[in-house]
Amino acid sequence: MNxxxxxxxxxxxxxxxxxxxxxxxxxxxxxxxxxxxxxxxxVVRQLTIKRGLIYAADGRTVLARNxxxxxxxxxxxxxxYPQDDLTAHVVGYSxxxxxxxxxxxxxxxxxTGSNSNLSTVVDRTLDKIRGLTQVGNDLVLTIQPEVQQVAxxxxxxxxxxxxxxxxxxxxxxxMASSPPYNPNLVENRxxxxxxxxxxxxxxxxxxxxxxxGLFIPGSTFKVITASAALESGRFTPESRFDDPGYCxxxxxxxxxxxxxxxxxxxxxxxxxxxxxxxxxxxxCNVGKELGPQAILEQxxxxxxxxxxxxxxxxxxxxxxxxxxxxxxxxxxDPNAVDxxxxxxxxxxxLATPLQMAMVAAGIANGGVVMRPYVVDRILxxxxxxxxxxxxxxxxxxxxxxxxxxxxxxMELAVQSGTGTAAQIPGVRVAGKTGTAExxxxxxxxxxxxxxxxxxxxxxxxxxxxxxxxxxxGGTAAPIARxxxxxxxxxxx
Amino acid sequence: MSLRNRELLNLLGVGILIxxxxxxxxxxxxxxxSTASLSYLAFFxxxxxxxxxxxxxVLPYADxxxxxxxxxxxxxGLTMIYRVDPDLALRQGLWLVIGLGVFAACALVIRxxxxxxxxxxxxxxCAIVLLILPALPGLGATINGASLWVRLGPxxxxxxxxxxxxxxxxxxxxxxxxxxVLASGLGRFGLPPLKHxxxxxxxxGGAMLILFQTNDLGGGLLYFAVFLAMLYVATGRWAFVxxxxxxxxxxxxxxxxxxxxxxxxxxIWLHPWSDPVDAGYQLVQSIxxxxxxxxxxxxxxxxxxxxxxxxxxxPFLQTDFIYSAIAQELGLAGAAAVLLLYxxxxxxxxxxxxxxxxxxxxxxxxxxxxxxxxxxxxxxxGVTGLIPLTGITLPFVSYGGSSLVANxxxxxxxxxxxxxxxxxxxxx
Numbered sequence: 001m002n003x004x005x006x007x008x009x010x011x012x013x014x015x016x017x018x019x020x021x022x023x024x025x026x027x028x029x030x031x032x033x034x035x036x037x038x039x040x041x042x043v044v045r046q047l048t049i050k051r052g053l054i055y056a057a058d059g060r061t062v063l064a065r066n067x068x069x070x071x072x073x074x075x076x077x078x079x080x081y082p083q084d085d086l087t088a089h090v091v092g093y094s095x096x097x098x099x100x101x102x103x104x105x106x107x108x109x110x111x112t113g114s115n116s117n118l119s120t121v122v123d124r125t126l127d128k129i130r131g132l133t134q135v136g137n138d139l140v141l142t143i144q145p146e147v148q149q150v151a152x153x154x155x156x157x158x159x160x161x162x163x164x165x166x167x168x169x170x171x172x173x174x175m176a177s178s179p180p181y182n183p184n185l186v187e188n189r190x191x192x193x194x195x196x197x198x199x200x201x202x203x204x205x206x207x208x209x210x211x212x213g214l215f216i217p218g219s220t221f222k223v224i225t226a227s228a229a230l231e232s233g234r235f236t237p238e239s240r241f242d243d244p245g246y247c248x249x250x251x252x253x254x255x256x257x258x259x260x261x262x263x264x265x266x267x268x269x270x271x272x273x274x275x276x277x278x279x280x281x282x283x284c285n286v287g288k289e290l291g292p293q294a295i296l297e298q299x300x301x302x303x304x305x306x307x308x309x310x311x312x313x314x315x316x317x318x319x320x321x322x323x324x325x326x327x328x329x330x331x332x333d334p335n336a337v338d339x340x341x342x343x344x345x346x347x348x349x350l351a352t353p354l355q356m357a358m359v360a361a362g363i364a365n366g367g368v369v370m371r372p373y374v375v376d377r378i379l380x381x382x383x384x385x386x387x388x389x390x391x392x393x394x395x396x397x398x399x400x401x402x403x404x405x406x407x408x409x410m411e412l413a414v415q416s417g418t419g420t421a422a423q424i425p426g427v428r429v430a431g432k433t434g435t436a437e438x439x440x441x442x443x444x445x446x447x448x449x450x451x452x453x454x455x456x457x458x459x460x461x462x463x464x465x466x467x468x469x470x471x472x473g474g475t476a477a478p479i480a481r482x483x484x485x486x487x488x489x490x491x492x
Numbered sequence: 493m494s495l496r497n498r499e500l501l502n503l504l505g506v507g508i509l510i511x512x513x514x515x516x517x518x519x520x521x522x523x524x525x526s527t528a529s530l531s532y533l534a535f536f537x538x539x540x541x542x543x544x545x546x547x548x549x550v551l552p553y554a555d556x557x558x559x560x561x562x563x564x565x566x567x568x569g570l571t572m573i574y575r576v577d578p579d580l581a582l583r584q585g586l587w588l589v590i591g592l593g594v595f596a597a598c599a600l601v602i603r604x605x606x607x608x609x610x611x612x613x614x615x616x617x618c619a620i621v622l623l624i625l626p627a628l629p630g631l632g633a634t635i636n637g638a639s640l641w642v643r644l645g646p647x648x649x650x651x652x653x654x655x656x657x658x659x660x661x662x663x664x665x666x667x668x669x670x671x672x673v674l675a676s677g678l679g680r681f682g683l684p685p686l687k688h689x690x691x692x693x694x695x696x697g698g699a700m701l702i703l704f705q706t707n708d709l710g711g712g713l714l715y716f717a718v719f720l721a722m723l724y725v726a727t728g729r730w731a732f733v734x735x736x737x738x739x740x741x742x743x744x745x746x747x748x749x750x751x752x753x754x755x756x757x758x759x760i761w762l763h764p765w766s767d768p769v770d771a772g773y774q775l776v777q778s779i780x781x782x783x784x785x786x787x788x789x790x791x792x793x794x795x796x797x798x799x800x801x802x803x804x805x806x807p808f809l810q811t812d813f814i815y816s817a818i819a820q821e822l823g824l825a826g827a828a829a830v831l832l833l834y835x836x837x838x839x840x841x842x843x844x845x846x847x848x849x850x851x852x853x854x855x856x857x858x859x860x861x862x863x864x865x866x867x868x869x870x871x872x873x874g875v876t877g878l879i880p881l882t883g884i885t886l887p888f889v890s891y892g893g894s895s896l897v898a899n900x901x902x903x904x905x906x907x908x909x910x911x912x913x914x915x916x917x918x919x920x
Contacts, residue, residue, distance in 0.1 A: 030783035041784030
């Protein structure tokens with residue numbers, strides 16, 4: 001029987017080797033398994049790290065901090081957001097039950113000190129050896145709390161978003177989305193957030209409408225058409241047009257629009273006056289002459305058709321461009337796009353407030369769009385600066401000359417055109433309104449994009465609202481003005 | 493060095509290891525557990541030294557590694573149980589007293605284990621009665637879908653654990669008697685005539701029926717595997733293994749379609765990630781724990797096993813999923829070490845079987861060893877997702893009174909066989 005016993009021993013050894021191999025297999029799969037929701041190992045590992053703090057631009061206002069709690073002999077660091085809803089959409093949340101969002105999600109590696117920055121790795125290894133709590137890196141944002149507060153207050157009760165950039169650097173000075181939510185409720189009172197009622201239907205307060213809200217750009221897009229027109233060399237601000245009050249596209253008349261100021265038909269006007277008064281028929285004809293490809297190419301140079309750059313998670317940003325059935329499309333066939341309607345921002349065009357703020361900032365900055373950023377610097381636990389974001393060119397959208405001409409045309413719009421509501425005493429403001437028909441009466445998407453001071457810009461803004469009965473000049477321009485005033489009130 | 497001195501030395505080594513384990517748990521969780529609980533360790537060591545003294549008196553030639561291996565596995569289990577729930581560790585300690593008591597009583601009373609051969613049919617009958625007990629109304633209790641328990645007052649126990657040992661003793665005796673006939677006197681189709689195989693099949697058919705009736709799939713698989721292994725060792729015929737496996741596969745296939753419980757288990761095994769919060773929860777959490785342990789684990793008392801509310805992330809952590817807990821806190825190294833201990837145990841067990849000079853002893857030692865090994869494989873394979881998960885204990889390690897007592901009965905039988913084998917080899 002002994003030879004049978006020997007063989008049986010081999011069989012049993014094989015069985016044990018098989019289970020050891022299976023155990024090893026799971027070890028090999030662990031990086032993938034760790035990322036899964038509901039893995040308690042990951043949750044506990046994350047929550048026993050003393051997460052880095054998040055500060056506003058002033059370096060004092062704390063946007064996110066920790067509340068230590070001892071449970072079962074283990075110290076858990078639960079997150080508290082002292083400013084409640086102030087920066088909810090940018091900062092996001094980090095919770096036990098619902099994982100993370102916003103910068104808390106995208107900057108998690110820094111906030112937990114798990115990044116591969118050399119000094120962080122050394123700190124972490126030493127902490128581990130000494131059995132100390134792992135400590136994360138702090139973030140200092142570019143958000144100015146006063147400006148952010150104004151933006152949030154101005155949007156209250158409305159459905160929309162506002163973005164303020166420093167056109168010279170790309171710093172995000174304010175980014176607000178309405179309706180907002182209180183990140184402190186996410187952990188235990190999430191149903192209150194879900195049940196929130198707002199001006200939007202559905203309210204969807206968790207949505208960051210500044211970066212993932214898609215609005216029809218309407219007449220604000222005329223700035224991009226004008227960019228393409230001036231860049232082409234075929235038009236100047238002085239080019240003359242005849243406005244009959246409508247434009248013929250594919251043999252059909254497209255009437256001028258609610259947004260424009262002045263008479264129904266302006267007659268003989270210059271290109272600059274057409275932008276000042278937002279005359280659809282002029283832009284319609286310019287669009288037809290340029291063709292859709294040239295306009296879309298210009299839009300791309302401003303950042304359309306790409307995810308707008310920012311440190312927030314990719315899933316919380318959306319690209320701007322032509323959308324068809326909820327998906328971004330870039331038609332190869334020029335005939336698939338109506339150039340006339342494209343030129344004044346209809347024709348299935350959708351844009352995020354951040355994208356339109358980049359357009360305004362690019363023009364303000366002599367045609368160069370700076371890469372938007374919201375994290376100014378990352379600090380080690382001892383306060384040393386680990387990384388400091390330096391301003392970076394995103395694209396050269398238009399030539400300095402075109403930018404100057406566009407700025408002058410936009411200044412006219414605020415001085416005596418559609419955007420007079422954005423005037424600030426003693427400051428030269430350049431801006432452009434937008435009132436986009438959604439096909440539902442009284443539910444227009446309204447816009448205002450602007451920058452100031454026009455001669456030496458320090459702030460560029462975009463405000464977008466949905467479900468508005470009024471025009472961009474009447475609804476969005478006053479909000480943009482308040483935000484710009486708040487920025488200009490800060491020391492430069 | 494004498495065999496018993498070697499055993500004592502090994503036991504002391506085990507004591508030091510387990511002492512370090514208890515100390516680690518205590519340091520990591522001193523805010524949760526009390527100092528008094530450290531006395532469990534002294535208690536643990538004392539018990540095994542007492543068992544060793546019994547062995548010194550009546551089993552002087554027994555294999556010196558079996559008891560230290562059992563002590564190490566029990567100690568690792570006790571440390572993990574203590575880490576998760578110190579109160580439960582105390583209860584496991586009490587079961588350990590009973591287990592070692594049974595070990596000592598058997599060793600002192602039954603001086604020649606071969607006497608069991610003479611009463612094998614009575615033992616078989618006892619085993620069947622024990623297996624039927626939980627199915628009796630008023631006596632049986634169903635816990636977690638398996639009707640394995642008998643409740644007497646405050647104590648619930650699994651008679652199947654004892655039946656398992658009795659059946660191995662019976663099979664060893666029966667197969668020794670019939671092995672020549674089974675191996676040579678082949679009838680049609682290369683199979684032994686019904687006259688010889690009949691009683692065997694009858695007893696096994698009955699046992700299997702009861703097992704499936706009680707929904708104890710892990711038990712069913714274990715019995716069948718041990719049966720086949722012993723049949724193979726007794727006859728040397730792969731044909732039996734092949735036919736037996738085919739029968740088992742057929743039965744399993746039928747069960748898969750008839751019993752919803754079985755179909756659910758198989759579905760979870762094949763697709764654990766399709767429902768990670770409900771049906772697949774146990775297995776998915778077990779895999780998270782194993783994967784999260786890494787190479788060397790989080791350290792005793794430092795792993796993620798206990799929820800802030802005091803429960804465990806994996807249900808039945810202390811019984812079925814103790815391997816996952818070991819992998820989480822001691823890592824792949826610790827988990828593989830535990831599995832290696834079983835391989836060493838199998839090696840010692842088979843060595844005894846090979847040195848034995850009579851068929852009964854050979855088959856008995858083989859059967860008992862295979863029981864421990866296959867049981868460990870079924871549960872570890874189950875919690876790692878290698879095979880469908882069925883609830884069964886990890887021998888010596890898991891929390892569970894009946895199982896622990898039965899395992900010490902196995903330890904006594906193996907040591908008794910090796911005592912006789914070594915004594916004869918020494919010419920005594």
